[in-house]
Amino acid sequence: MREGPDIARIGALIGDPARANMLTALMSGKALTATELAAEAGVTAQTASAHLSKLAEAGLTEGRKQGRHRYFTLADDEVGAVLEAVMGLAAKRGHLRTRTGPKNPALREARVCYNHLAGEMGVRLYDSMLASGGLQTAGQDILLTGKGDAFACEFGVDLDNLNTTRRPMCRPCLDWSARRTHLAGALGQALLTRITDLGWAKREPESRIIAFSTSGKKAFESAFPL
Amino acid sequence: MREGPDIARIGALIGDPARANMLTALMSGKALTATELAAEAGVTAQTASAHLSKLAEAGLTEGRKQGRHRYFTLADDEVGAVLEAVMGLAAKRGHLRTRTGPKNPALREARVCYNHLAGEMGVRLYDSMLASGGLQTAGQDILLTGKGDAFACEFGVDLDNLNTTRRPMCRPCLDWSARRTHLAGALGQALLTRITDLGWAKREPESRIIAFSTSGKKAFESAFPL
DNA sequence: CTCATACTTCGACCATGGACGAAGCATTAA
């Protein structure tokens, strides 16, 4: 890092997109693992590890080791308050910012986020299930309703198997590109698996892109109407 | 700029040392010209111009043209508040940051700041003159006392010529690397000129470094004791 | 008028640091 006043060090830390996404994710107050943060930021584990080292070294985050996981949180609420302040500034000035085109349109449209569908189509899936009453928000949590349960069965997802796991069925995930919530958790993972099994889309190797076929996209859009 | 959340754009803006120095200087509330800000940041006018464009485009600063000057201020007090918040965070975490070695020790020790001496030796000059009663602070301004007047004459600076100019005799300048005040203004410039004329030091071409000779440094230290 | 100053734009260079592959260590599961 170049020579400069201390304020620049903090700014540079927040200024990197990957780190900013990590910090944004941690604003929920939840402790997240390094792998989860890597997915949130859209980078590999190695890169995330380097970022998390820098954040911890600067005292913005804290990590505690638990088993073979490392859980990260914001160091304290002052960090949260500063991030909130900067976000407020960003939001107000946002409207007059230069047009921000996505680097890779395919990546923005549909990609894998850890193990579930993200991007615009991920947001659509979530919005659609919320609108149809299959999902229901309860504060920070998301609940699967009876209606949603039935929908999932019909869609071909085996819910009984999922229930045995310890992972939460539904988890909200803040979208990297769209800054909108989409569906993570066991159900989110299962739905993505089912979508690929149905042949609607396939994961491109060596990238996070999920490529929908033309017919697959049509089927997806009728299954998850807005 | 890369793709990323809005918060990263603000962070990256603050994260550059040159821009951080500019913003820090503007925290005084005074309107400063582009040239002054360039000197404050330790960059050339072109570079400063590019930075000021970005800051203005993002809505962090505002500039109004007056004659052939452009005066810049922070856009509003929310920007000031955010900067203050980030500074507070930087100050608290500062003590546990990794050892920040100056990239170029010579640059940190003595360099030219626009037209006067800056760096550790610039700070020393200022502190020494303040301690000996040659300078006196009066709010934001710095005054040259009778004692300081006599000292300057003895040191070989022609004060009469300086008085004819419109520039203030003494001006405080916030140090780029040390974050300490040092002496700018007509006197600051004249003192540096005299120091090089005496052969104590010489400007290195192609850099901002002021290289003191061993004997020159000794002479400087006895002329400006702490 | 000419000259000097303040600032901007253009172009090119290059250092910083973010990216990932490969390989390693540590912990847990089987």
Next chain:
DNA sequence: TTAATGCTTCGTCCATGGTCGAAGTATGAG
């Protein structure tokens, strides 16, 4: 034990963007 997972370290590559020289525009001074 072996295998799998979570994470880190090392090494390398390369895009971003900060930097300045040169040249151009505008404003004011003499």
